[in-house]
Amino acid sequence: MAESHGSASKFLVGIFDDDDVVLKAVKEVKDAGVRIHEVYSPFPIHGLDVALGHPRTRIGIAAFLFGLTGTLTALTLTMYTEKLDWPMVVGGKDSYSFPVYIPIIFELTVLFCALGMVGTFIVSNGLGPTVKPLMFDLRTTDNKFAMAIDLGKNKLDETKIEQILKASGAAEVNVKQF
Amino acid sequence: MASVHAIPSLDEQYEFTAESKRRLIIGIVAGVALVGLGAYLLASGAGSHEAHHGAAHAAAGHEHAGAHHEYKWTTRLWANVWVNAVYFTGVSVVGMFFLSYNYLAQAGWSSAFKRIPEAMPAFLPVTGLIMLAVFFIAGHDLFHWTHEGLYDPNSPEFDPIINGKKGFLNKPFYLIRMVAYFGLWYGLWRVLRNLSLQEDLYGGTEYYNKSIKFGTIFLVVFGVTSSTSAWDFVMSIDTHWFSTMFGWYTLASWHVTGLAVMTLTVVTLKEQGYLKWVNQSHLHDLGKFMFAFSIFWTYVWFAQFMLIYYANLPEETIYYRERFSGYGEKYLVTFWVNLFLNFAFPFLVLMTRDAKRTTIFLKIAAWGIIVGHYFDFYNNIMPGTVGEHGGFGPIEFGMILIFACGFIWSLSTQLTKANLVPKNHPMLEEALHHDI
């Protein structure tokens, strides 16, 4: 994934059975002064990113710009081919008649926007066909929820954090090293 | 998100204050004064337009040729009443339309403010009676097809095309249809409204299930009558012209206007301290509705325009010619205002997520849509009724004011008649926790 792991770091992984519990636990663990590395889940949990304090994604801006590129491409393409390079009167329309290009403009806007946005998503999340996933627990793509805590970035000691995790509802707490 | 929702006291009564009543009366009085002023100006200045007559006629084609005997200034007055009546009929009936499809789709979120669409159709009898009256008083001036000579082969006015439409465009059938529209729409609304009020009193899911049934019946009725009423109220004015899209086009216009009125009402009530339980997610969804259906209206507008423009058949393009370059380009400005306010404006204002959650942006967009779609109807009705005598002056402004104040009065009165929380609605709990 995108997060870099230069040296081996040691993680404490709390495994939860329930999405509501993990959402509540995030707040409790944070309140107890523990820095959470990330939470992993088999499906999106509404409000989890806000609870973790992740900033809102700005992919929308990228999507808008890609869409705009598509609009401009379509305008340029139709303007260049039909007006400048080879003016042609078809069906009694002017060589450049804006209404008939609206379908092309729309389609290219959508195409550029969708492909650009998905491309940005893949790149910004560090995804790719050769990427080895950073799995804290294989069950998090099935039915479990994992809260990973980077011990190197926390002042509290391992046992204390383990207690906090257990108290907030973790079914088990494992140690994972990368 | 598990943010804490303020649990509303399950009773909230809207108060139609003396202050708001006073303001609305002032508005109506001002409107009447403006209409009077405009009428005086028109009456005293009548005939001064004759100079433009010839040129505009050439552009307008033969649609009005022969039919244009004496133009009376009152035609513009009645045309104005008609524009507003059609517009507010749409806004009112969309309240019922919204309720019905929300029932059918089992939507939960909208129950938080369902009293507002529920209050809108109460204005229908008013517009219905006004339209009937206008048809009796001035139908002859507004609707070219009401001229007897068109159907008489011996008359110089005889028009074989319009004669062919006699089976549909004749006064008795027209009146029957008009009464049927308003009767059905209003009647079904009364049923739904009563079910909703009884649900408040007695609770239980029986009323909910019945509401789904009657909502569905309304949708079936409205599926047909929305198109036919659009042909009757608007398309038949340009008697020769036809477009299969016209019914859905008018429905799209009515619908988005109704949504904008609903949103504006919700936001205004919130600002007055009501509807505390309507949260940002509800507003966001209302914003999305306005955004999406503005685009839908544009889609329908464009599809109709595009096909007529592309095929370039004279009997069809005349419609846009009249609005674009006809009558000395009198309607060109409103043509563009229509497109700008109904597409570009809401599209840009409501594009971001934050805008849809901010009341000020919602209000700006709603106002844009409300004003823009007035011009949609203005542009569809005026060229065929008053042509080169049209314009935008005190008479137009005053008439809008009268109708708008009347509508707000009716809406406010209805709102006082029921608890603002539909407290026994089975979806209410979901709506109160609506979070997106």
Added chain:
Amino acid sequence: MSHITSPVRTPLVTGGKTYADVTEDVSRQVEGRPTREWTIAFTISVIVLIYGAACVFWTWWEGLGVWGLNKTVGWAWDITNFVWWVGIGHAGTLISAILLLFRQKWRTAVNRAAEAMTIFAVICAASFILMHMGRPWLALWALPLPNTFGSLWVNFKSPLVWDVFAISTYFTVSLVFWYIGLVPDLATIRDRAKSKVSRYIYGAFSLGWNGSAKTWARYEYISLILAGLSTPLVLSVHTIVSFDFATSVIPGWHTTIFPPYFVAGAIFSGFAMVQNLMLIIRVVFKLEDYITFEHIESMNKVITLTGSIVGVAYLTEFFIAWYSGVEFESYAFINRATGPYWWAYWAMMTCNVISPQLFWSRAIRRSVVWTFVLSVVVNIGMWFERFVIIVTSLHRDYLPSSWAMFHPTLFDISDYIFSFGLFFTLFLLFSKFLPVVNMAEVKTVIKSSSETLPKSVSGVAKGERVTKPAFNKDAE
């Protein structure tokens, strides 16, 4: 997420499923050996495909003269089939995009298969475009490429060129949308995989997904935007297909209601096809707890709604043809209903407008047999609709001396059969190698929409996989 659900809502997941159950029930047939039913169906499809491909090859080798086209009827089965397949494709995008925007929870169980159906249907549709070109190797002429014969470009004023853009954009965006939705589920299968080969393949396609909160948040965000883009896109596609007809001045084609009416018809036929596929899948793959009667009923309601919209459009067209006073237009419609192709017209009317009205009965709406039969009927009707629009409008030229009839040849029919072979081969491959139900999304609605919630919603994990992690062995 608030799991508050009104008591009047009917459950969408039955059998008290846990998260682990969802994974297990859906992944089962991806991981297991092909069932006998699947093998038989697949064999038949491949045989049909091979037969069809040979016929298509012959169509190209010999030329389009092998079809029944003539000078008057220049479009017939080819474009009928094209519009029919594109229309079917629309339901997938509708379910995945529009119902996502409307937050209809029932879509979660059917969106994956419906989207797959969309993609395969668009491939089938495109195959008819290539076929009717006669010389498919010159298909690139439809693209705006500078050519060697001077600087003549494609005619951007032609709806046929708009179609090239619309269909290719639609295909690309649908594919991307579908694939992005697949990624988390592919990761699930990757993490369950026992063989090295499938771990490698599903691993590569799942792009290193690990379900972190940040990725999920972005994923949900782009899903919404993609849905927002796909919604006008899906409208635009059939709109532009309708422009192919409606921009011309042929009676029965040039009518302004065509765009939305084509879209409604497309959704109508697409839902019918989804019904057919899902009714089989839920039985063969034992997914009755996920694709419940609620789902079937909801889709039948959409079929009734869109069928009625189409009916209103038919009547509108008919009425305005009379109202307009244009004699050619009036004739075109009278000819449809009473001319030599009256049977096609009445087949269309019966199948599309009348038969879906049976779904007003709740018992029929919830009956598997009725649903299946009526869905087939709807698709027959929608094929006839396109046939009626295309052939009955064309076969009466403005010159009565050119009036003609169209008679399909063996190759018209076989090339249509080819598309069925292609469609079912692709769909069966999909249903074997990819999860047919979106596991991640179904898990999100378990809590709010289960009939009975198990004591622990997590369920039992397969211990073996926990002790033998597939990845990051080097790190341990």
